[in-house]
Amino acid sequence: MRLLPLCCALLGLGPVARSQPAPPPPAPDPAAATVNRFFTEALAHGQAQAQLRDLTRRYPGRLSGSPALAGAVGWSQQVLAGLGLDRVYTQDVSVRHWERGAPESVQLLAAAGAQPLAAAALGNSAATAPGGLTAGVIEVQSLAQVEQLGRAGIAGRIVFFNRPMNPAVARTPEAYSAAGDQRNRGPAVAAKYGAVAALTRSLTFARDDWPHTGNTAFLPAGPKIPAAALSLLAADRLARALAADPATRVSIQIHAQSYPDAPSHNVIGELRGTEFPDEIILVGGHLDSWDLTPGAHDDGAGVVQALEVLRLFRALGLRPRHTLRCVLFTNEENGLAGATRYATLARTAGGRHLFAVESDSGGFSPTGFNLGSTQGNAHERADRWRPLFEPWGLWHFARGTGGADVGPLLLQGVTVAGLTPDSQRYFDYHHAASDTLDQVNPRELHLGAAALAALIWLVDTQGL
Amino acid sequence: MRLLPLCCALLGLGPVARSQPAPPPPAPDPAAATVNRFFTEALAHGQAQAQLRDLTRRYPGRLSGSPALAGAVGWSQQVLAGLGLDRVYTQDVSVRHWERGAPESVQLLAAAGAQPLAAAALGNSAATAPGGLTAGVIEVQSLAQVEQLGRAGIAGRIVFFNRPMNPAVARTPEAYSAAGDQRNRGPAVAAKYGAVAALTRSLTFARDDWPHTGNTAFLPAGPKIPAAALSLLAADRLARALAADPATRVSIQIHAQSYPDAPSHNVIGELRGTEFPDEIILVGGHLDSWDLTPGAHDDGAGVVQALEVLRLFRALGLRPRHTLRCVLFTNEENGLAGATRYATLARTAGGRHLFAVESDSGGFSPTGFNLGSTQGNAHERADRWRPLFEPWGLWHFARGTGGADVGPLLLQGVTVAGLTPDSQRYFDYHHAASDTLDQVNPRELHLGAAALAALIWLVDTQGL
Numbered sequence: 001m002r003l004l005p006l007c008c009a010l011l012g013l014g015p016v017a018r019s020q021p022a023p024p025p026p027a028p029d030p031a032a033a034t035v036n037r038f039f040t041e042a043l044a045h046g047q048a049q050a051q052l053r054d055l056t057r058r059y060p061g062r063l064s065g066s067p068a069l070a071g072a073v074g075w076s077q078q079v080l081a082g083l084g085l086d087r088v089y090t091q092d093v094s095v096r097h098w099e100r101g102a103p104e105s106v107q108l109l110a111a112a113g114a115q116p117l118a119a120a121a122l123g124n125s126a127a128t129a130p131g132g133l134t135a136g137v138i139e140v141q142s143l144a145q146v147e148q149l150g151r152a153g154i155a156g157r158i159v160f161f162n163r164p165m166n167p168a169v170a171r172t173p174e175a176y177s178a179a180g181d182q183r184n185r186g187p188a189v190a191a192k193y194g195a196v197a198a199l200t201r202s203l204t205f206a207r208d209d210w211p212h213t214g215n216t217a218f219l220p221a222g223p224k225i226p227a228a229a230l231s232l233l234a235a236d237r238l239a240r241a242l243a244a245d246p247a248t249r250v251s252i253q254i255h256a257q258s259y260p261d262a263p264s265h266n267v268i269g270e271l272r273g274t275e276f277p278d279e280i281i282l283v284g285g286h287l288d289s290w291d292l293t294p295g296a297h298d299d300g301a302g303v304v305q306a307l308e309v310l311r312l313f314r315a316l317g318l319r320p321r322h323t324l325r326c327v328l329f330t331n332e333e334n335g336l337a338g339a340t341r342y343a344t345l346a347r348t349a350g351g352r353h354l355f356a357v358e359s360d361s362g363g364f365s366p367t368g369f370n371l372g373s374t375q376g377n378a379h380e381r382a383d384r385w386r387p388l389f390e391p392w393g394l395w396h397f398a399r400g401t402g403g404a405d406v407g408p409l410l411l412q413g414v415t416v417a418g419l420t421p422d423s424q425r426y427f428d429y430h431h432a433a434s435d436t437l438d439q440v441n442p443r444e445l446h447l448g449a450a451a452l453a454a455l456i457w458l459v460d461t462q463g464l
Numbered sequence: 465m466r467l468l469p470l471c472c473a474l475l476g477l478g479p480v481a482r483s484q485p486a487p488p489p490p491a492p493d494p495a496a497a498t499v500n501r502f503f504t505e506a507l508a509h510g511q512a513q514a515q516l517r518d519l520t521r522r523y524p525g526r527l528s529g530s531p532a533l534a535g536a537v538g539w540s541q542q543v544l545a546g547l548g549l550d551r552v553y554t555q556d557v558s559v560r561h562w563e564r565g566a567p568e569s570v571q572l573l574a575a576a577g578a579q580p581l582a583a584a585a586l587g588n589s590a591a592t593a594p595g596g597l598t599a600g601v602i603e604v605q606s607l608a609q610v611e612q613l614g615r616a617g618i619a620g621r622i623v624f625f626n627r628p629m630n631p632a633v634a635r636t637p638e639a640y641s642a643a644g645d646q647r648n649r650g651p652a653v654a655a656k657y658g659a660v661a662a663l664t665r666s667l668t669f670a671r672d673d674w675p676h677t678g679n680t681a682f683l684p685a686g687p688k689i690p691a692a693a694l695s696l697l698a699a700d701r702l703a704r705a706l707a708a709d710p711a712t713r714v715s716i717q718i719h720a721q722s723y724p725d726a727p728s729h730n731v732i733g734e735l736r737g738t739e740f741p742d743e744i745i746l747v748g749g750h751l752d753s754w755d756l757t758p759g760a761h762d763d764g765a766g767v768v769q770a771l772e773v774l775r776l777f778r779a780l781g782l783r784p785r786h787t788l789r790c791v792l793f794t795n796e797e798n799g800l801a802g803a804t805r806y807a808t809l810a811r812t813a814g815g816r817h818l819f820a821v822e823s824d825s826g827g828f829s830p831t832g833f834n835l836g837s838t839q840g841n842a843h844e845r846a847d848r849w850r851p852l853f854e855p856w857g858l859w860h861f862a863r864g865t866g867g868a869d870v871g872p873l874l875l876q877g878v879t880v881a882g883l884t885p886d887s888q889r890y891f892d893y894h895h896a897a898s899d900t901l902d903q904v905n906p907r908e909l910h911l912g913a914a915a916l917a918a919l920i921w922l923v924d925t926q927g928l
Binding site: 168367 | 503504505507508631632633634636669829831854855856857859860886888889892905906907908911
């Protein structure tokens with residue numbers, strides 16, 4: 001790419017064509033000036049990337065129950081205290097406490113010797129016996145296939161869920177959801193039929209050797225078995241080995257352990273509303289991450305964007321009419337205890353939630369928002385603001401459910417939203433050790449923070 | 465981020481709400497099915513990323529006159545020959561031949577000793593004398609400032625152009641253009657007043673130590689001086705040193721040399737039109753890159769996307785009504801001789817160009833197109849296709865001039881276009897050694913190729 005000033009000048013095709021008088025532009029929306037200030041301030045002076053560096057370097061692996069999550073709770077209180085807010089406080093939350101323990105090992109036992117397969121135990125996985133386990137493997141593409149195979153085909157074996165995410169969709173979260181049953185419920189179904197362990201293909205499009213963990217659920221009264229995600233390269237290697245020799249065996253060692261619930265905290269900072277202090281606009285992200293990752297996109301990005309929203313209001317000298325509350329939730333990844341606790345307290349506390357928006361889809365270029373409401377089409381009402389956002393690359397207000405952490409508020413009738421960044425790269429890093437700061441572009445991160453702030457300001461001043 | 469199936473199901477807020485009958489959807493545009501096939505085929509089976517890996521590994525540094533560019537010419541002929549086209553051929557083009565020679569050296573001479581500054585000679589730079597040069601430095605923010613300082617302030621010194629790109633704009637090419645005069649013409653203006661050399665702040669937002677090269681122009685009869693770009697970290701270091709001690713000196717060694725023009729080639733492949741074989745729809749990118757970089761985004765991405773467009777038509781069994789011509793231009797970076805030659809030959813050859821679209825803004829998620837025409841508002845006419853593209857994330861048809869390689873055709877009255885990908889990261893890698901394959905996401909690259917193919921198919925079947 002190169003500059004084309006000559007060509008543009010010759011043709012008068014630049015943004016300002018001099019050869020013919022332009023029609024008068026439409027009168028600008030008076031709100032545009034403020035919306036633009038949010039974006040230019042964030043792009044020129046945004047602090048989110050610097051804070052994300054600090055958070056991910058000091059507190060990687062912020063899983064519930066970990067010292068890293070406790071450190072991040074303290075860190076975020078300090079950052080909020082430095083923003084000149086009206087109130088900073090925490091809510092006590094009791095969270096699940098599962099630990100991976102010593103590194104897991106998954107090995108393919110081939111004729112040529114044992115080959116390591118890159119793997120990560122799933123959250124909630126059981127441990128193997130101390131010496132590990134070795135068994136034959138049955139590869140399946142669906143949970144229904146396990147049901148069909150039944151105990152005769154499953155018992156005593158390792159079930160290998162290997163259905164890929166569908167690449168042919170535009171929005172990667174759809175592919176993630178469609179393949180997610182394998183990780184979420186596959187091990188439980190395999191256990192029901194006597195499987196000794198489960199392996200799942202990582203929920204990613206990245207053809208590399210990073211395994212992507214995530215939570216798996218077992219029935220309260222059902223058996224728990226060891227379960228791990230394989231990297232895409234490892235999954236393909238195992239599938240090739242099984243195709244060549246269906247009797248191929250795999251050995252697994254997992255040292256995971258569940259502990260009693262641990263104390264944690266939601267961290268909250270507020271700018272009190274000048275006109276409606278009891279009406280709350282919430283912006284949030286979640287402090288916790290998986291244990292094996294710095295959690296830069298998931299959800300360090302959402303945390304620092306929520307903090308940046310407050311900073312932007314302060315930097316622009318804007319006092320919100322309604323109380324602007326930043327909520328950094330705990331335990332989104334394996335329990336949602338933070339969001340559940342927040343919503344429970346909200347029901348009994350004074351004050352009413354007018355709007356709650358979260359960022360938990362990565363720090364990529366923002367393209368729009370999804371909005372959800374039990375009382376009508378919030379996304380259609382928000383659509384009047386599209387002309388204000390389009391100059392900054394955000395072009396759609398879609399119907400949705402906001403996100404996991406604002407979900408409990410939606411169930412209480414609050415209008416919710418979630419930032420929708422470009423989704424193409426999100427699952428390349430999601431729940432993997434590769435979710436690092438260097439995969440976050442500061443401009444993209446700061447555009448997202450500005451978009452959140454601008455939407456909040458519009459809701460605050462114009463209503464939704 | 466996590467799945468929210470329960471929450472969605474409870475509220476009936478998913479894409480399929482079961483509790484109330486949905487209104488009948490609007491009748492789909494019959495063209496949508498074919499547009500969607502381009503995207504799903506590219507996402508599921510795209511070859512562009514594999515080809516880009518091959519191109520950038522085998523032929524990095526494809527500058528005009530280099531063996532790497534000659535290799536890329538041969539490589540692309542082979543790829544085209546494998547696509548089952550009606551015709552593959554080349555056009556002879558005489559191109560500028562400038563070489564960097566041995567690695568340049570720029571050193572800050574501080575009291576504590578010499579400190580290396582990461583630098584890259586600009587294309588067209590003169591060499592220093594064999595032993596290098598050492599001089600004082602005058603930092604400026606604009607070309608006008610050099611004119612004001614005049615010979616008294618400039619002669620015998622190194623002029624350091626240090627005006628940053630404006631971070632507060634949404635579209636990074638605008639910031640690039642606004643700061644580009646420093647690199648494009650700064651050294652020539654400095655030379656006019658007797659500067660012994662010029663240093664320019666790299667045209668990037670990336671705060672790292674990669675220098676970003678690019679062409680600089682000297683007046684045909686004017687003096688040529690050594691000129692190099694500094695990385696952002698190096699530029700800031702130099703600025704700090706000058707602030708502390710305006711007498712700070714810098715030594716520069718550049719070994720660049722200009723040679724007589726070299727032979728090169730545009731590479732062309734065609735699918736002949738079934739109804740209008742003499743009417744041409746062109747899709748293009750440029751084969752050459754700067755010498756110090758694999759040129760993955762600039763413009764390996766455009767090359768493999770143009771090749772993928774042909775593959776997509778073949779894979780979908782679609783024969784274009786007009787001749788579909790893939791043109792891989794040579795010498796875009798420092799001369800535009802390939803595009804100029806192509807347009808000159810097009811004027812005298814049989815056939816008429818109906819439309820010419822290029823990709824030369826990186827292999828990032830496509831957001832839309834810019835269109836240019838001397839005969840009206842092509843972008844407004846194309847706007848009727850927005851509903852076909854929005855499901856795939858492309859949402860705007862803007863007024864523009866296509867791009868550098870189709871520019872000469874625009875001057876002949878051809879309607880042109882350029883793919884507009886997300887621009888936030890482009891200048892992080894542009895013209896730098898960091899423009900590597902691992903910065904290209906295959907899904908983003910393939911979405912761009914599909915978008916090009918879909919637009920071409922719409923122009924072919926419906927007219928623009």
